[in-house]
Amino acid sequence: MRKVSLFCTKCGKAFPVDSSNFRCDICNEPLELELVTKGKIREGNILRQSILERYADFFPFKDLNEDISLHEGFTPLIKSKVVSELLDFKSIYFKNEGENPTWAYKDRGTIVALQHALKLGYNKVGTVSCGNMAVSVAAYGSRAGLKTFIFLKENMPDEKLGPVAIYNPISVKVQGFYGDLYDKSLEIGKKNDIYFLNSDIPFRVEGSKTISFEICEQLDFAVPDYIVMPSGSGGNFRGVEKGFRELKNCGLIDKIPKIICVQAAGCSPVYNAFKNNEETIKRVQEAETIALAIANPFPPSGNQVLRRLKENGGTCVAVADELIVEAQRLLALEGIFVQPSSAAPLAAIKKLKEENYLTGNEKIACILTAGGLKVPSALAKHKFQTYDCELENLDQFIKTNFLN
Ligand SMILES: [Zn+2]
Structure with a gap:
């Protein structure tokens, strides 16, 4: 990691970058990496580059673990x-x-936060989400071979659970107030060496x-x-x-x-x-x-x-x-x-x-x-209009109804 600091977005207190402090211990506001003031966009072919490589000047990593990339970003x-x-x-x-x-912007933050987690030596990651972030962390956690914990809402519908569960993380539906789960997860992470890639952590x-x-x-x-x-x-x-x-x-x-x-x-x-x-x-x-x-x-x-x-x-x-x-x-x-x-x-x-x-x-x-x-x-x-027609009548049906 390059020599940069994390700062509290409210009071400005500095924190070391090689730690998993995500929030200020004084005001509980989110931490953020210091602003990059010098850098350029790297040349190269985006069909072969990762976002971490192309925009390397804007991240504090000295070297990259490219194996875990699923070629996120570079969207149209x-x-x-x-x-x-x-x-x-x-x-x-x-x-x-x-x-x-994983069909959402979350993959960008996941790959960057995962780099940080790996640099710090974590082999367990997690997140709190009932949607896109859970899917993203589950996918990348699996790719990186890390033990992955996903804390979900207790009444999570199957429509949303399946796309997370397919990657086979440790999925826990948590009973209780979902709003408290964010802080709780960070606390559990600190105690048990699990890097929680939550919604607004600095590297995400x-x-x-x-x-x-x-x-x-x-x-x-x-x-x-x-x-x-x-x-x-x-x-x-x-x-x-x-x-x-x-x-x-x-x-x-x-x-x-x-x-x-x-x-x-x-x-x-x-x-x-x-x-x-x-x-x-x-x-x-x-x-x-x-x-x-x-x-x-x-x-x-x-x-x-x-x-x-x-x-x-x-x-x-x-x-x-x-x-x-x-x-x-x-x-x-x-x-x-x-x-x-x-x-x-x-x-x-x-x-x-x-x-x-x-x-x-x-x-x-x-x-x-x-x-x-x-x-x-x-x-x-949404209301959709569809039609029914027998195969033998299809030609006539199309002609009569749509081509006149
Ligand atoms: Zn602060």
Whole structure:
């Protein structure tokens, strides 16, 4: 590991990088790696490189364990054709994170945090999740041959359990208040030498920076005016925002996009605090939304998201489930199928245009965090038209009904 430090995002207290301290022992706010101020993007062929190799200057690792990579990242940035026309925008791009090895952006943070865990000599890892992160950690834990603990919600539906269990981790459905499991897991990890790759731990945040790096590369460093992204725990927001700041520090871009942080109206602790200009988030009592992946009633990085959002000059939006479902349908018209929480940014764009916050002339990149097959039950919210026809009548049926 290079000589860098972890700092508390609130009080600034420094912690050594070769430890698994994830939160400040004074204010319990998340720790973060110091900002990179010098570096460049490595040359090379991304068909053969890993994100850790290409962006090595932005990580503190001196050498890499490449064997555990599943070639995460390097996801496409797709220019909108259908949606931008429908909503009257000049320039919307979709960063499709559903094309990661476990179909969500989580793999970026998992590979980076796993490097850290291995450098520190851990042979046991774990996470607390009821969705995408559990799948990602289970997959990479298996690949790396580590004993892997996944703490799940007690009433986890089979639809979500199967994609975790297939990798054969130690899956534990924990009875009790799920919101307390984050802190509990870190405590168990410390006592038992298990590295918990939770949602917003410092090295997971570092992995999310690569989303910004790729967007800049894909746009030839002509940075978007806005990044629109969903936010649950706040870890991904922190990484994406930090990534742009580091590129600017290194002289690779000349401005930092404003970030629009999107939450579901049925669970919006960050939005509630932002709207009321408060410095700390309050726990949401009852989360009720289709966008389960971002329904975190008490985001562990919520306060840091508020701090960074203020500095960044962006905004926070809460969108209702009806809008999310509509945005999911709109994205499908574009040819992209995402899970409900990943449709929330497009719902926000539409809402912000109606409220005249956006004019339609801005250059916008939307981060679509995970693929649609992650939550097949959401398909029940959509109406489909299908037809029935006998084989011998098919030719005539098509001619009569669709070709006249
Ligand atoms: Zn502190």
